[in-house]
Amino acid sequence: MYRIKPWEELTIQDDYMFKLIMSIKPICLNLLQGILRVEIKDIRYLETEKSMNARYQGKGIRLDVYVRDDAETVYNIEMQVRMLEGMNLCKRTRYYQSMIDADLLAEGADYDDLNKTIIIFICSFDPFGKNRHIYTFRNLCLEERSIELCDDATKIFLNTKGTLNDVDESVKAFLDYVNGYACDDPLVQEIDEAIQRIKRENEKRVSYMTFAMKMMEERKAGFKEGKAEGKLEGKLEGKLEGVASSIRSMMENLGISLEKAMDVLQIPANERTKYAALVRN
Structure with missing residues (x-):
């Protein structure tokens, strides 16, 4: 029987709470910097839970978190708590990419001017079974692996069940927090305090x-x-x-x-x- 999850029981894994937390700019910015290991001066929200209607026959999507940084890189961040059947999870990133590109082109961009895009799925399971905390995908030439397509499209899967410790300590602490384990990491503490504050509103x-x-x-x-x-x-x-x-x-x-x-x-x-x-x- 379907049960509405009580407000008090919501965690970062729940879409509703995840969107609220990621709408707090310092948290979203610090998480992106930790995942990518780069400095980002600022981000702006293109629209939290951005709705994209297909401009051809097909289904639209809603993005959980949709932001752009000071270098015009566009980010989409999604929480995934269930492993989808077959290759559905991977193909979902392909569809999201196509809709983001269509949205950018609709704003008047030329193909040559398409923004660099990074789609990030935070998974509470290991999507590829290799025990990594992070899996990063870009398009490479199969015959010459040193040649990258340079289409500026990147897909990242974060795995809360990883064991290889291949991410920054703060990101690992965040992934542990998604799993339900809090610690004294500053980002985790900021997120946990924000959740408790939100629950009082x-x-x-x-x-x-x-x-x-x-x-x-x-x-x-x-x-x-x-x-x-x-x-x-x-x-x-x-x-x-x-x-x-x-x-x-x-x-x-x-x-x-x-x-x-x-x-x-x-x-x-x-x-x-x-x-x-x-x-x-």
Whole structure:
């Protein structure tokens, strides 16, 4: 049975809290500097939870954190708490990249002027099974590994379960914190204090409960629609289309991604490909 997570129990792993914490500029800036091991003078938010509607037939996306630094590099940061079936996680970065590029081009940029982009997925699991805290991907020539494509597109996967200690101590402390282990690292302490402060803000609590109740209502409406369609079209077909309709509705009305909508509806991992195909069609 679906349960609304109490406000007091939210952690950095929960999308709602993650977005609030990453909207605090010093925290977001310090985390980026630690991950990339470079100095960044300043960042500006292009829009927290940026909504990007496909400019061709297809689905839109919402980015958790979307920022640009003083050198015009664009960053997208996402929290991922579930390993998706097959190659869905990797292909999601490909789709996000295409939508970010389309968004930048829509602002009037020429191909030659496309910003450098870095997509960062913070994963509470090891996406590649090599025990690294960080996996960084850029396009290289297979025949001549010394040749990089230089398309200025980078994808980074952070793994909270890593054991190779291949990141800065502060980043490792942050990843441990995502796992539920706090320490006296300054960045971790700043994040933890911010979460406790946010939880005391009644306005934030009310906003969360409103959002959570809308999700609950959409879920109930989807199952009700599924039952109704099941009577008309046959139980199995009606249930499938009813749940798919609920997913579409949640994506549109609540502005959440396909995967997050399926999380709310508690759709098993082995059934998600089927429902994703129904939604896209």
